[in-house]
Amino acid sequence: MTIRTRFAPSPTGFLHIGGARTAYFNALFAHRHGGQYLLRIEDTDKSRSTPEAVAQIIESLAWLGLSPDAPPVMQSTREARHAEVAHALLAAGKAYRAYETADELKAMREAAQAEGRPPHYNGYWRDRAPGPAEAEKPFAIRIKARREGSTVVNDLVQGRVEVRNAELDDMIILRSDGTPTYLHAVVVDDHDMEITHVIRGDDHLTNTFRQCMVFDAMGWARPEFAHVPLIHGADGAKLSKRHGAVGVLEWRDQGVLPEAALNALLRLGWGHGDTEIITHAEAQNIFDIADVGRAASRMDYAKLNHINGVYLRAAEPARLAAMVAERLSPDAVGLARIEALMPAMQERAKSVLELAEGARFALGHGAPPADEKARAMLTEEAQGRLARLAQALGGAEWTKPALEACLKTFAEAEGVKLGAVAQPLRAALTGSLQSPPIDAVLAALGREEALFRIAAAS
RNA sequence: GGCCCGUUCGUCUAUCGGUUAGGACACGGCUCUUUCACAGCUGAAAGGCGGGUUCGAUUCCCGCACGGGUCACCA
Numbered sequence: 001m002t003i004r005t006r007f008a009p010s011p012t013g014f015l016h017i018g019g020a021r022t023a024y025f026n027a028l029f030a031h032r033h034g035g036q037y038l039l040r041i042e043d044t045d046k047s048r049s050t051p052e053a054v055a056q057i058i059e060s061l062a063w064l065g066l067s068p069d070a071p072p073v074m075q076s077t078r079e080a081r082h083a084e085v086a087h088a089l090l091a092a093g094k095a096y097r098a099y100e101t102a103d104e105l106k107a108m109r110e111a112a113q114a115e116g117r118p119p120h121y122n123g124y125w126r127d128r129a130p131g132p133a134e135a136e137k138p139f140a141i142r143i144k145a146r147r148e149g150s151t152v153v154n155d156l157v158q159g160r161v162e163v164r165n166a167e168l169d170d171m172i173i174l175r176s177d178g179t180p181t182y183l184h185a186v187v188v189d190d191h192d193m194e195i196t197h198v199i200r201g202d203d204h205l206t207n208t209f210r211q212c213m214v215f216d217a218m219g220w221a222r223p224e225f226a227h228v229p230l231i232h233g234a235d236g237a238k239l240s241k242r243h244g245a246v247g248v249l250e251w252r253d254q255g256v257l258p259e260a261a262l263n264a265l266l267r268l269g270w271g272h273g274d275t276e277i278i279t280h281a282e283a284q285n286i287f288d289i290a291d292v293g294r295a296a297s298r299m300d301y302a303k304l305n306h307i308n309g310v311y312l313r314a315a316e317p318a319r320l321a322a323m324v325a326e327r328l329s330p331d332a333v334g335l336a337r338i339e340a341l342m343p344a345m346q347e348r349a350k351s352v353l354e355l356a357e358g359a360r361f362a363l364g365h366g367a368p369p370a371d372e373k374a375r376a377m378l379t380e381e382a383q384g385r386l387a388r389l390a391q392a393l394g395g396a397e398w399t400k401p402a403l404e405a406c407l408k409t410f411a412e413a414e415g416v417k418l419g420a421v422a423q424p425l426r427a428a429l430t431g432s433l434q435s436p437p438i439d440a441v442l443a444a445l446g447r448e449e450a451l452f453r454i455a456a457a458s
Numbered sequence: 459g460g461c462c463c464g465u466u467c468g469u470c471u472a473u474c475g476g477u478u479a480g481g482a483c484a485c486g487g488c489u490c491u492u493u494c495a496c497a498g499c500u501g502a503a504a505g506g507c508g509g510g511u512u513c514g515a516u517u518c519c520c521g522c523a524c525g526g527g528u529c530a531c532c533a
Contacts, residue, residue, distance in 0.1 A: 008533095009533095010532085010533045012532090012533075042533060043533095044532095044533080045532055045533060047532090048532070048533080049533095098531095100531095101531090102530085102531055105530080105531075106530085109530080113459080116459070116460090117460090118459085118460055118461085118529075119460095119529070119530090120529085140531055158462090158463065158464095161462070161463080162462095163461070163462070164461085167460075167461055167462090167529085168529095169529095171530095172530085172531050174531085175531040176531060177531080179531085181530090181531070181532085181533090182532070182533045183533090185533095186533090201527095202462095202463070202464095202526090202527070203526095203527055203528070204527095204528090204533095205462065205463070205527075205528080206461075206462055206463090206527075206528045206529070207528075207529095207533095209462090227463090229463085229464080229526090229527095230526075230527075232525095232526080234469080236525070236526085237525095237526085238526075238527085264470095267470065267471075267482090268470070268471095269470085269471090270471090271470075271471045271472060271481095271482095272471095272472090273471095273472065273480095273481080274471090274472070274480070274481040274482075275481090275482095276470090276471090276481075276482050276483085277482095293464095293471080294463070294464060295463090295464050295465065295525095295526090296463095296464075296525085296526060296527090297469085297470065297471090298469065298470080299469095299470095300469050300470055300483065300484085302469080302483055302484050303469075303470065303482075303483040303484080304483095305483090306482085306483055306484085307482095307483090309495090309496085313496080347495065347496060348494060348495035348496070349495080350495090358494090404492095407492080411492090417492085418491095418492050419491090419492050419493080420492090421492080422492035422493075423492070423493065425492085426492075426493060432493090433493055433494085434493055434494045434495090435493070435494075436493095436494085436495095437492070437493085437494095438492055438493080439492085
């Protein structure tokens with residue numbers, strides 16, 4: 001049997017990192033076992049679903065490299081099938097028509113809660129045939145839940161979980177307007193799509209038992225379930241917008257590399273000995289859903305930055321230069337400088353955003369306005385030294401090693417430490433006291449521009 | 459409130475009855491150094507509480523506390 005998993009978000013907002021991790025686990029598990037990883041957009045709630053959200057989810061997954069192995073299934077296109085199954089259950093006597101209105105049900109729930117009873121449906125129509133009074137009334141279809149015994153799920157992550165059937169009530173599977181409810185649609189789709197393993201957030205764990213009612217009533221084999229714990233914010237509460245960057249696309253905009261994002265997400269709730277840096281390819285070989293922990297974990301942005309730095313250092317300079325160029329829109333000369341600088345810059349950045357900010361000085365003619373510290377560095381003494389340095393540089397071969405050698409000899413000749421030369425030079429060239437190594441800056445800027453900037457500062 | 463799940467350094471985690479409880483990030487110190495980083499060394503830092511079971515519990519069981527999830531004609 002082919003292993004088949006699916007990621008099934010509802011398009012009511014952007015894809016957040018919790019969903020992204022769930023998608024990653026699904027992809028990893030399926031591919032690890034030579035199976036297929038699918039995407040189903042759960043858009044049966046027309047009032048909350050938007051095409052923009054659908055597009056954003058697909059874009060987010062594509063950015064992460066988690067595009068599904070087949071075109072996404074839109075749940076809304078399958079409503080006729082959902083209704084068909086509901087009516088089959090009705091015909092088989094495993095479901096029944098219920099005639100209460102939504103308002104009546106709400107009142108019923110409130111009354112039950114006021115009396116301290118669980119807010120379950122009372123089963124009024126379960127064994128009652130509709131009379132003439134109901135002939136014209138709209139009805140919902142409810143499934144007949146078992147009332148005796150209990151339901152057991154052997155969850156791949158949570159282990160054996162048992163719930164007494166008395167805790168469940170006769171849930172609605174088809175609304176009075178003929179549309180399916182989520183709990184029903186999910187089961188029908190998972191069955192029809194031949195999903196073998198349902199990997200999702202553990203906020204669905206208790207739903208699982210209701211879904212089992214549909215699987216069982218239809219005589220369908222239940223898939224394996226794996227409920228992975230949720231990701232929480234730094235304060236331990238469920239992730240929400242107030243926790244900062246929780247959208248996948250926000251990470252991208254803040255300069256996170258997709259491969260770093262996957263690594264960070266993977267290490268939340270799952271570990272493999274002492275290994276911290278695990279690429280997608282490596283994860284493919286060692287990931288096991290059964291090793292996922294049961295406790296919720298908190299998003300650690302400091303660690304994400306660190307991981308991002310690791311991947312940044314390993315990335316192709318040309319790729320990084322292109323990403324920076326996208327943010328800075330340089331001209332041809334500027335682009336060439338960024339490319340020349342990149343190997344030195346990627347050693348010290350934690351994000352593409354930092355890379356772009358750090359590369360700004362290289363653009364255009366003349367250095368950007370010096371900041372306070374840089375101005376303080378350009379004392380009269382330093383300016384004099386820069387002027388002499390310009391002379392020395394004038395005859396130098398314009399390559400990084402030659403420039404470095406030139407600076408060292410110059411410093412020696414001046415009888416000062418290299419820092420006394422490099423720092424004023426850095427100030428003159430970049431307008432700041434923080435930059436890539438100064439020989440790299442010199443080389444990237446080119447002779448003409450470098451000498452121009454030195455002259456302007458001395 | 460009922461039901462379900464969880465609880466190892468600040469954070470992410472390793473440990474699958476016997477360890478000086480390991481690693482990573484963050485934090486302090488040192489080294490390297492042309493700034494910033496990187497790297498290396500080093501320091502501080504953990505099994506919620508109470509009972510069992512056992513020669514021995516972080517590990518198994520029970521209770522409590524705390525945290526989370528879920529109880530819709532939402533998904």
